[in-house]
Amino acid sequence: MTEIDPARFRAVLGHFCTGVTVVTAHDGVEPVGFACQSFAALSLDPPLILFCPSRNSRTWPVVERTGRFVVNVLGEQQREVSAIFGSRGADKFGAVEWTPAPSGAPVLAGALTWMDCTLDAVHEAGDHYVVVGRVTTLGEPTGGRPLLFYRGNYTGTEPLRPEFGDLLTWPGPDDWL
Numbered sequence: 228m229t230e231i232d233p234a235r236f237r238a239v240l241g242h243f244c245t246g247v248t249v250v251t252a253h254d255g256v257e258p259v260g261f262a263c264q265s266f267a268a269l270s271l272d273p274p275l276i277l278f279c280p281s282r283n284s285r286t287w288p289v290v291e292r293t294g295r296f297v298v299n300v301l302g303e304q305q306r307e308v309s310a311i312f313g314s315r316g317a318d319k320f321g322a323v324e325w326t327p328a329p330s331g332a333p334v335l336a337g338a339l340t341w342m343d344c345t346l347d348a349v350h351e352a353g354d355h356y357v358v359v360g361r362v363t364t365l366g367e368p369t370g371g372r373p374l375l376f377y378r379g380n381y382t383g384t385e386p387l388r389p390e391f392g393d394l395l396t397w398p399g400p401d402d403w404l
Contacts, residue, residue, distance in 0.1 A: 244377040249299045249312045250278055251325075251333040252290040258320045258333045261286040262313035264376050265355070266298060274362040276342060279355045285315070287356065294346045295330035296360065299338040302371040303383035308335060309374060329364050339373060341366035 251260035265279035276298060280287040290296050301309055311322050324336035328343040335341075344360030375382045 241378045244375050244382070247301045247305075247309050247374045247376055247381075248278070249301060249308065249335060249338075250280070250286075250290060250296055251299060251335070252293045252296040253327065253331040253333060254289050254293050255331075258325070259286045259289045260312050260319055260333065262309050263298075269359060275347060276344065276360050276362060278358050278360070279352070280358060282351075282354050282356060291346065291349065291358075293332075295332055296344055296346070297328045297330065297332040297334055298342045298344065298360070299333075299335045300340050301335075301374040302337060302339045302369070303374050304371070305335075305337055305374050306381050308337070309381070328366075334366060338366070338369075339371050340368040 245264040246266065248263050248266045249260050250263050250266075251258060253259070261280065261284060263278050263280065267277050269275040269277045278298065280290075308323055311317060311319050320333065325333035326336070328334050328341065330343050330345075332343060334343075342360075342362045343364035343366075344362050346358070347361040348359040350357040350359075372384050375384065
């Protein structure tokens with residue numbers, strides 16, 4: 228079996244464009260959160276999502292202990308929010324506005340939408356965990372465009388051009404997932 232170089236692996240995976248989320252929780256004393264690109268829809272019935280925090284994360288153990296969290300989907304204008312929640316040390320919630328979801332976990336101002344979740348399962352997977360969350364409450368989606376991460380940089384989408392009509396839209400809600 229050929230050994231995979233971690234730097235090359237990261238470079239190859241960087242060619243897969245991801246959305247940017249911030250996973251937040253509140254432990255009854257203070258809010259916590261971290262930026263997370265490893266996020267995906269998992270199941271419609273029951274409504275499940277997944278995300279993958281690092282095993283070295285200092286925030287993940289707090290989120291796990293609370294058993295409740297919010298996944299905030301960032302908009303293209305929230306690069307600074309992503310950078311704040313992707314860094315260590317700073318008072319992350321001193322730099323952003325937020326309101327509590329039904330679980331008490333922070334919903335970040337300006338997020339495109341959010342999902343309030345309870346912890347359903349945690350699986351060890353290499354240097355990360357695979358966390359499954361059961362969605363209990365959905366935020367209202369906004370009309371904004373997503374913040375994306377591609378090849379080590381933030382990027383966004385372009386507005387659809389009217390001459391393309393419905394050509395570039397999803398045919399229906401059941402065509403994926």
